[in-house]
Amino acid sequence: MISQNAASRFRGKIRRFKKISLTALLGGLVTISVLMTLTIMFISSYTSQKQSLINTTLSLNYSNAVQMSNTLDALFKSMQNNLAHDARYFADLDYSDSRKLNSALDLIKNSSNYFNSMTLVDSDGLVLSISPYSADSVGYHVSSEAAKTALRLQEPYISEAYKTPRKKRRIVFVSEPVFDAHGKFKGMIGGNIYLQDQNILNLLFGSQMKTSQGSHFFIVDSKGTLIYHPDTARIGENISRNTVVSKLLNNEKGKAQYRNLAGVDSLAGYYKVPTTDWGVVVVSPTQTVYDQLNHQIGLLILYTSVPFLLLTLIVIRVARQLARPFVSLTDLVQQVDQGRVDLPIMKPHWNREADLLNRTVLSALANFRKQREQLTYDARTDVLTGMTNRRTFEEVIQNWLDEGIRFSIVVLDIDRFKSINDTYGHHAGDEVLKHIANLIRLSVRPEDVSSRFGGEEFVVLLRDADTKEAYQIAENIRVSVAGSVMPVDRQVTISAGIAEHPLHSSSASELFHLADTALYRAKEEGRNRTVTIKALRK
Incomplete structure (x- = not known):
């Protein structure tokens, strides 16, 4: 009886299971x-x-570091060339005429924005003139070790970052010896860059990487001391213990994922500046990659x-x-x-x-x-202008280089764009960027590639175009921008620089650097003009 009841319950369970x-x-x-x-x-x-x-970020940061290093190298070469020219001028002047010396030095200092101050020193280290003028310095002998070293060497000199003895300013000193017609050493002319004040480095790099969320860059000298950093309070700090900086001090270059001195995981590209033996490091927190x-x-x-x-x-x-x-x-x-x-x-x-x-x-x-x-x-697209972005530009130029295609590169930059933002606001500035981007697209051919490179800078790759054709297209763009009715109540102009592959270089970074150098010269010559690298080298 018990067995029959158990069997009945089991059959009931099976029937209930089959109801699934x-x-x-x-x-x-x-x-x-x-x-x-x-x-x-x-x-x-x-x-x-x-x-x-991660790999893309590392590659972009390395590319940025190389570009900034080349720009910084060109800047200091230009500084030294200008000082050499100034030294030849002072070689013929009478050092006893202080008024003439002051006037000449003021004119030279104000004609460029390379230095925060300039100094003329005789062969004994006596300060003959300084611009801007300072009665506390003229008539006294130089006291900094950098100035004494430059006098002793009697040759072009770029110092490490150091703190001045009297005013405790952190500066970099660049000098050129002055020799008279008979080759006798008369002294030197030098320029000071005040690292913690507004200077040429801020002017040249201050707007870089504003569009890269969380990214920044810094410059160190050959001892690992910060020369440029977005946080000016850190300038003068020695960070040679930083993993990437240590590699720079060992004459290495490249890209690396590492943990910085603050314990933040970072992605960095780093490269040395040949002229000064400084190092440029472009850094992005790894967290930004995870956020994206x-x-x-x-x-x-x-x-x-x-x-x-x-x-x-x-x-x-x-x-x-x-x-x-x-x-x-x-x-x-x-x-x-x-x-x-x-x-x-x-x-x-x-x-x-x-x-x-x-x-x-x-x-x-x-x-x-x-x-x-x-x-x-x-x-692959710039959100504001609808143009291709920097990543696409770098892929296209590398593909064209790999395929052996002849092309020209045009780098364009809006003249005094900061003043538009300051005067009319960033929204109006964005409208100007979109308007100029549309003018560029209308001016190039279907087979060409136009990109927004960053900020107010655009790059155009002209397929199968030599320098002459590229110049005509760049001029068409420049003229159409200058004559266009802008979203702001003022005329807006652009400047352009041109380089050609393979005539000028077979390297993507070098081609861009050459075109950027030509653009820099266009800016120096008054803006609203086009300069080719061929014309620049004549």
């Missing part, structure tokens, strides 16, 4: 499969994109959650008749996870529910592909 519907079972299995597939997809996407973003990656993954989750939720609901309703379509659909999702996003042409299914499910999945995956393509487009 195949729809619920298959629906649950498919839902789990979809969720696992999505999880695998997001994990693999996160891992691959993380490394890609998390944002992209969040968008992917947002774009895929609704379609796949709809898919799950449909599967639960029609699972009984769709066991076989589930297998093919799961395979398709796995292919998407592996990066093969070419959607197949599905034949109509004999079952209406199965056919609807196929269409829904294809629609969801097509939307996923569309959103991913949009993310790719956003990563």
Whole structure:
């Protein structure tokens, strides 16, 4: 009797177990499969994109460090050339005529913005003149070791960063010896850069990397002392213990992921300045990469959650008749996870529910592909102007170099753009940028590539164009900008610099540097003009 009751209860349990519907079972299995597939997809996407973003950031920071190093190298060469010219002028002057010396030194100092102050010293180290004039210095002998060293060497000299004995200013001293017509040493002319005041380094680099979230750069001398840093209070600090700075002091160059002295994980590119033996380091916190990656993954989750939720609901309703379509659909999702996003042409299914499910999945995956393509487009496009961005420019120029295509590069910069922002506000400045970007697009050919390089600077790659053709196109752009009615109540002009591949160089960074040098000369010559590197070298 007990045995029969136990058997009856067991059969009752079996009957209750058989009441579980195949729809619920298959629906649950498919839902789990979809969720696992999505999880695998997001994990693999996160891992691959993380490394890609880190490598891209490192490469961009290294490229920026090289460009800034070349710019700084050209700057100090220009300083030394100017001082050499000034030294020849003072070689013929009478050192006893203080008024004439003061007037000449003031004129030289005010004619350029290289130095915060300039000094003329005789062969005994006596200060003959200083600009701006300071009665506390004229008539006294130089007291800094840098000035004494320059007098002793009697040759062009660039000092390390040091603190002046009397006023405790942190400066860099650049000097040139003065010899008379008979080769006799008469003294030296020197310029001082006040590192913690407004100076040529602030003017040249102050607007760099403002668009790069969290990124910054700094310059150190050959002892690891900070010469330039966004936080001016840190100028003069010795950071030779910094991992990247230590590599610079060992004459290394490159890119590295490291932890800085404050314990922040960072991505850096670093390069030495040949003229001064200084080092330029461009740094981005690693956290910015993770923030960008998390944002992209969040968008992917947002774009895929609704379609796949709809898919799950449909599967639960029609699972009984769709066991076989589930297998093919799961395979398709796995292919998407592996990066093969070419959607197949599905034949109509004999079952209406199965056919609807196929269409829904294809629609969801097509939307996923569309959103991913949009993310790719956003990563390669400047948000403000709609032009291609710096990343796309660097890819195109490298591809053209690899293919051996002849082309010219035009670097354009809006003249006195800061004054537009200061006068009319940044919104008006943005409207000017968009207006000029549109004029540039209208002036170039379909096969050319125009990019916003950063800030108020644009770059145009002219395919199969020599310097003469590039000059004509650049002039057309310059004239159209100068004659255009701007969104602000003033005329806006641009300056342009040109270099040609392979005539001038076969290196992307060197070509850009040459074009940028030509642009710098255009600025020096009065702005609103185009200068080619060929014309610059004559």
